[in-house]
Amino acid sequence: MLSFFTDAFDTEQLLECMGQLKRALPVNVPIYDFKNHRRCSERFRKVNASDVIILEGILVFHDQRVRNLMDMKIFVDTDADIRLARRIRRDTVERGRDVSSVLDQYGRFVKPAFDDFVLPSKKYADVIIPRGGDNHVAIDLIVQHIRTKLGMHDLCKVFRNVFVVQSTFQIRGMHTLIRDRDITTPDFVFYSDRLIRLVVEHGLGHLPFTEKQIITPTGSVYTGVDFCKKLCGVSIVRSGESMENALRACCKGIKIGKILIHRVGDNGQQLIYHKLPMDIDERHVLLLDPVLGTGNSANQAIDLLRRKGVAEERIIFLTLISAPEGIQCVCTRFPKLKLVTSEIDTGLSEEFRVIPGLGEYGDRYFGTDN
Incomplete structure (x- = not known):
């Protein structure tokens, strides 16, 4: 299972893109087609350099080289029912899947992977935000820290x-x-x-x-x-x-x-x-x-x-x-x-x-x- 997840991520290109952004250079980020399950060969999303770079992903803390690039590591802790509801809504509306396939994928792959790989990475976080986006106090603290x-x-x-x-x-x-x-x-x-x-x-x-x-x-x-x-x-x-x-x-x-x-x-x-x-x-x-x-x-x-x-x-x-x-x-x-x-x-x-x-x-x- 670990080898499967490792091969599924292009960590080397991620490191290259982040390195360029930290050097104030623009990058072309590949676009993944979730309906056809492959990377678009001719389409890219241009990301310009910025004072604040937000890198988001469920396994973003897995590789130490990626963690070392981060000035602040945040783990958003959301209730399992809310995570499932959001996945059903997103996959049916944006990715053209039916509810049955979403639930099957969730039970066979998504939840076991979360328990085995995502949740343990919580230990690397500098800040853990319970209740996700509804936790306005935690978000305000982080915003103030970034402004400082x-x-x-x-x-x-x-x-x-x-x-x-x-x-x-x-x-x-x-x-x-x-x-x-x-x-x-x-x-x-x-x-x-x-x-x-x-x-x-x-x-x-x-x-x-x-x-x-x-x-x-x-x-x-x-x-x-x-x-x-x-x-x-x-x-x-x-x-x-x-x-x-x-x-x-x-x-x-x-x-x-x-x-x-x-x-x-x-x-x-x-x-x-x-x-x-x-x-x-x-x-x-x-x-x-x-x-x-x-x-x-x-x-x-x-x-x-x-x-x-x-x-x-x-x-x-x-x-x-x-x-x-x-x-x-x-x-x-x-x-x-x-x-x-x-x-x-x-x-x-x-x-x-x-x-x-x-x-x-x-x-x-x-x-x-x-």
Whole structure:
């Protein structure tokens, strides 16, 4: 039975078509004639490249190579009676079959194949939607997730120095918690720390490395990499201080400097205080600030680091959430630095606050909000 189903699919052509679409190239997809049970030799359906590609099929999770192409895998779980009713309606109206042949095919092939091959593939899904198209809550969540990914994708195409932590529903869940205005302070701190740790780990991955060989306890040689040694963190006071513990947990004994910038009016910034390592001009700098709004404070901090002799390409700006306006402001002025964030929000309000945002981050994290 497995060999029968494997031979029935042209997986190689599917992989070729998907590869072309992901490279933004149009493809001609073959058309199958369900009445005559064969592929049309002269007819094709042209599919143009798009930002979102939906690949649908009952056995689409069977081949690992196909699964690896997917950014999100969804299994729509529909009641068996509804599946049978839809099949009868479709096969009699669209494919010219009578009810008796449909039921015979369903009992002999379709249902056994579903139980043996389709249902077990459920384990590969990232999201399982019960009740199918009637589950509006699940569909809305998926739509919002795709819209967020598209926003990130567009900005990352414009600014090649912007890096967004790979979004998962675990990360989306933590963002949902810390953005909830009714969350308790301990929970806000706990889930913020988890997200910050992910951002820090991602940022460290952009540091230079050198190849290194070591001897394992088995006496074998292992060729790996050595961490960058000349490194320091700089937090923009006070919200940036919330990211220091995650940095210390990842980089033992790391030096951390401070920069305090005061907001003046709606759009002005004034440098008040700074304390930085004496040899900062020799180091790679991880600049810490959990919220990137207008980008004015970040630009002030980066300007200061540049005046202290830090090369622009040695600065990695780590932030939890970012407004598109802030990304444009920072990355246009400093195209050689790297900016790492866990999520890009919609934009700024008239009061220059990130929307949907998460409020006054420092007050919420340190428990000084009302």
